[in-house]
Amino acid sequence: MADKSIDQLNAAEKIYATDLFVLQQSGSAKKLTGQVLLNWLTAAADGHGGIQSIAKLSTSGLVDTYRITLADTTTFDFVVNNGRGITGISKTGTSGLVDTYTISYNNGTTSKFTVTNGAKGDKGDNAYIWIKYASQEPTESSHSMGDIPDDWIGIYSGKASTAPTDWKQYQWFKHKGEQGDTGAAATLVNKSVTYQVSDSGTIIPSGSWGRSIPVVSQGKYLWTKTELQFNTGDPIVSYSVGRMGIDGSGAVSTVAGVSPDAAGNVTLTAADVGALAVSGGDVTGEIRMNGQPISGLNDPTEDTQAVRKGYVDTTAVSVTIPASGWTGSGPYTQTVTVAGLTDGRRCMVYPAYGDDTAANIAMREACGCLSYAKRDGQNVTFTCLEDKPAVDISVQLELYV
Numbered sequence: 001m002a003d004k005s006i007d008q009l010n011a012a013e014k015i016y017a018t019d020l021f022v023l024q025q026s027g028s029a030k031k032l033t034g035q036v037l038l039n040w041l042t043a044a045a046d047g048h049g050g051i052q053s054i055a056k057l058s059t060s061g062l063v064d065t066y067r068i069t070l071a072d073t074t075t076f077d078f079v080v081n082n083g084r085g086i087t088g089i090s091k092t093g094t095s096g097l098v099d100t101y102t103i104s105y106n107n108g109t110t111s112k113f114t115v116t117n118g119a120k121g122d123k124g125d126n127a128y129i130w131i132k133y134a135s136q137e138p139t140e141s142s143h144s145m146g147d148i149p150d151d152w153i154g155i156y157s158g159k160a161s162t163a164p165t166d167w168k169q170y171q172w173f174k175h176k177g178e179q180g181d182t183g184a185a186a187t188l189v190n191k192s193v194t195y196q197v198s199d200s201g202t203i204i205p206s207g208s209w210g211r212s213i214p215v216v217s218q219g220k221y222l223w224t225k226t227e228l229q230f231n232t233g234d235p236i237v238s239y240s241v242g243r244m245g246i247d248g249s250g251a252v253s254t255v256a257g258v259s260p261d262a263a264g265n266v267t268l269t270a271a272d273v274g275a276l277a278v279s280g281g282d283v284t285g286e287i288r289m290n291g292q293p294i295s296g297l298n299d300p301t302e303d304t305q306a307v308r309k310g311y312v313d314t315t316a317v318s319v320t321i322p323a324s325g326w327t328g329s330g331p332y333t334q335t336v337t338v339a340g341l342t343d344g345r346r347c348m349v350y351p352a353y354g355d356d357t358a359a360n361i362a363m364r365e366a367c368g369c370l371s372y373a374k375r376d377g378q379n380v381t382f383t384c385l386e387d388k389p390a391v392d393i394s395v396q397l398e399l400y401v
Contacts (some may be wrong), residue, residue, distance in 0.1 A: 101114070126160065132156075133156055136236050145170075148344055151175075153173050188228060190229040194196065195222060196208070197222060204223070204239060219244065221241050336379070345399045351367050351395055363394065
């Protein structure tokens with residue numbers, strides 16, 4: 001009944017002796033059993049020809065008024081107070097450790113009650129763990145212990161802020177096992193020596209190994225593989241390698257007219273072979289390269305110096321300007337570093353669109369926020385005077401002389 005009105009309840013077709021009702025009598029709420037009501041109705045009906053009808057006349061809040069009409073048209077009115085239901089409980093105040101709660105009922109009335117919370121307890125003691133070691137299990141007669149790891153370990157757990165000196169306060173465990181028996185001596189049970197020819201003296205060949213020493217051509221390498229198998233464990237494999245020397249027949253006696261020295265070496269100068277000087281000096285006259293390139297040039301520092309092809313070629317560099325990298329509050333700035341950009345090179349910047357149409361549209365709108373860019377060495381600083389981009393911008397920079 002607490003969550004429904006009287007009109008919403010199922011109608012009772014009879015009154016039983018065990019039924020209970022609530023009524024107001026002389027200003028007090030009292031319970032009324034079905035048996036008492038039946039007795040009263042019977043007494044009231046005596047001499048009136050019996051009950052003709054019982055009907056509800058009106059409702060005011062939780063109070064219903066009923067009328068009993070007897071056979072001789074005599075009437076009796078009585079009221080029934082319906083129970084009230086709880087619609088909510090909420091905390092409405094706090095004072096120190098006392099909380100006040102308010103109960104709201106469906107008839108618009110309220111009541112309150114208080115809850116006293118417990119006081120905050122004292123701070124507990126800190127817990128500590130200390131570890132000590134001993135060479136043997138500590139006893140009453142011998143209980144020396146220290147901090148250097150040994151056969152026995154003692155563990156203390158408690159409130160002592162410094163390591164206890166009493167060995168009994170520790171739990172002792174033997175954590176180092178006894179020395180095992182001496183194992184059997186290693187015995188060589190098999191030895192294998194195989195060979196293979198290879199073009200490399202540093203990379204172990206992956207071909208087939210043979211037990212016979214093969215014929216090795218001049219300049220080739222002979223690999224030797226030795227495999228030892230003992231009575232326990234995996235085989236031990238080792239390698240050795242040697243190179244077959246080249247025959248010295250047909251050796252050159254002179255080079256460009258220069259004879260070898262006592263050690264057999266020939267020392268040539270640029271003039272001996274008609275070459276340019278290795279370093280320093282001016283070169284006059286015509287130089288014909290016959291279509292061969294000039295390599296090893298440094299980047300120029302003066303206008304009259306020659307340059308390499310890679311210096312003058314246009315270089316493309318991809319850079320991303322992340323949306324999260326903008327600083328300031330208007331204007332907004334962001335600096336990116338461009339590899340290969342120097343003071344002697346110029347650069348052109350343009351958006352690098354992909355294949356995603358939606359992403360391209362978003363990046364085009366982001367590019368509209370860029371106002372201008374300035375460079376300083378390898379760094380390029382982009383500036384947005386008003387709004388900053390909401391997405392990353394991918395750009396392509398072409399570097400050229």
